[in-house]
Amino acid sequence: LDEEDSDRVYELVEPLHPADIADLFELVNEDERLQLARSIRDLMGVEVIAELNDWVRELLIEALPADVVAEIAEQLDTDDAVAMIEDLDREDQQAVLAELDPEDRAAIEAALSYPEESAGRLMSREFVAVPETMTVGDLIDFLREHRELPTEFWEVFIVDAMHRPVGTCALSWILRCPRNIPLYDVMSRDQTLIPVDMDQEEVALRFQKYALISAAVTDSAGRLIGQITVDDIVHIIQEEASEDILRLSGAGDGDINEPILITVRARLTWLCVNLATAILASSVVGLFQGAITRFALLAVLMPIVSGMGGNAGTQTLAVVVRAIATNQLTDSNTVRMILRELRIATANGAALGLLIGGGTTLLFSNPLLGAVIGAAMVINNLVAGLAGILVPVTLDRFRIDPAVSSAVFVTTATDTMGFFSFLGLAVLTGLA
């Protein structure tokens, strides 16, 4: 598919949808991406650029001169232009901004002034807002006459004299009404407004909860300054959920197009934190070296207790992290959830304790060893259940993303307590 014969490449790529062309860039090797871009230069429309993976886009954009980037930015919606420019170096960013029309530059600079991952970065400044005194007919005429309005929009926002949103009208309602009906009789006053500094995760939850197609973004004075549409939100939801999985596993951003050095650094950082945890757990085992020398079977069985506790803790953790992320777990039901997890941990601990305790007793003809490992299993399951919910809930209270750091604490708890309860009980009962 690649190299030399760029006419042939062009022919093959031409019939594709922009989103498919963007995917193609991800599939070819890194060193072929620039070449591909050159072969299909005039197919590289703004739709393709907007659909590219962040890392791939950065590679291509950095290879382009500032005035070409500026030209692309001018054709994009504000939100897509911001997404393209926000990842550039400060210097390149300035160079591109300098090449822009004053009006576009002002819009993009304003968007860049809002915090990353906030509504201000997501919103588009292209929207339709009209006064409530208009009738359906006035609005239709207004839309037909004003060529500079956006071509694609799903709802019309109705504003008062201060440009504050007072209602929303789905286009289908407008199309189904006679021309003489005033908009204030058609519009819904029950609207969900998005403050410009709201975090994108919160914005996504609102869209999901109220099944929104688009929503008005307001500044601190309550004036309408932009709109967010659901197609951008779909990406956010996907991203935020993926983020939780990847962070829980300590895989950083985990994008497969990320430069490998960034990936190595992200994962190694996490592994080093876990190394400290592992050393801590191993030092607990160190306390019982004498017992292990006397009875090596303890060393054989101890990974079962710590490992099963780790699994149970991870189960609880995953459920709790998702429940927090989707606003299902709030102050008012935390206590109920803790009790629920404790009941589950007791049931699972008892079942596993009986199973492994019974098995050990039979296999090694040693009822005391069976009782010790069974009891340790019950204890460690309770530790796992408690840590699995208390750690993320506590981190969340302190406004720390529970997906990022919970796993380390939970594993530390289940590893150290697993070793300690099993080896400690073995020594206490005189088993070794």
Place this chain on the structure above:
Amino acid sequence: LDEEDSDRVYELVEPLHPADIADLFELVNEDERLQLARSIRDLMGVEVIAELNDWVRELLIEALPADVVAEIAEQLDTDDAVAMIEDLDREDQQAVLAELDPEDRAAIEAALSYPEESAGRLMSREFVAVPETMTVGDLIDFLREHRELPTEFWEVFIVDAMHRPVGTCALSWILRCPRNIPLYDVMSRDQTLIPVDMDQEEVALRFQKYALISAAVTDSAGRLIGQITVDDIVHIIQEEASEDILRLSGAGDGDINEPILITVRARLTWLCVNLATAILASSVVGLFQGAITRFALLAVLMPIVSGMGGNAGTQTLAVVVRAIATNQLTDSNTVRMILRELRIATANGAALGLLIGGGTTLLFSNPLLGAVIGAAMVINNLVAGLAGILVPVTLDRFRIDPAVSSAVFVTTATDTMGFFSFLGLAVLTGLA
């Protein structure tokens, strides 16, 4: 907020948005939910029912007589009615269906005949489809005259004489055109059709990729039979991503409103599978009991090697599972991804091996022990990287959801190989 004084409850709940009332049901205790429903009976509109969590809705719906459920179902869109009815027992389902209008019953039965989680279950049969011979003016008149059409829709589908979709028109395009323009000049022929049996995850990826607001669903003959709108897709994306997190952790569906017995069974099943894994790993340690008796420090250090391998494996696994779920990882870049993970594993293994090897050498003044643990760390990181990508890719080839079962295989690999490489090297080098 609850109990006795139901007038007061009513007053408090009345001003809330249906989605907020639905949330309220999740927040109160299980045994108070039916009572709450009774207190606010006439606020329990269909919007509230549609927004309820599956488990909570089941509880409430089961407490209602079939004719009341049927009445609710008739007011809902097909897709919401199907969501409400599909979880009922076969018997209750039949009772409700029997109470429905023949027309609604036919629609719901048709939807239930499609596989669960397919486009057929998601689609709504309420949509607007018109022949391409209409002009913009004809369409507007048609919409104004036909009262039975859905009130909320975002695009109009243009069909040929066989009722096959030939194009799509966003309402904003229609509103901006003069009345005399024919629809075939306005519509986009570049449409994304959804076959009725497509899996919902695939449907969600299409919506995301092509930034769709709504899409036409077609039967096997290519005829338009329904539409799917993006607000339903937003839920699917959230659900599917959550599913991946929860499955990777073995937490089943992980819904916090699930009856506790179902949760215990789901988690216990997973823990039992992991118990088998843990026993396998522990039996590897069993092979080296003699060495451990001679040199108990090996038992102290071995959890570090297995644990770090487990962490590295989980990192790779999370990245790969997400890349598969979002169609980023396909046949054409699998080999590149495997090489990428191997390079990362080599870099991380070398770094961690040097760190822990050096530390061990200094701490225990034993260079041979340091070399053994360092080498084992490198080996286990490579095992982790390879297992982390090969296991999910292989499962995916066999059409098994990699999120469900990968973790067991990867942990088995890193645990057994961690113990085996460390203890094996210790014996081989004559350390114990």
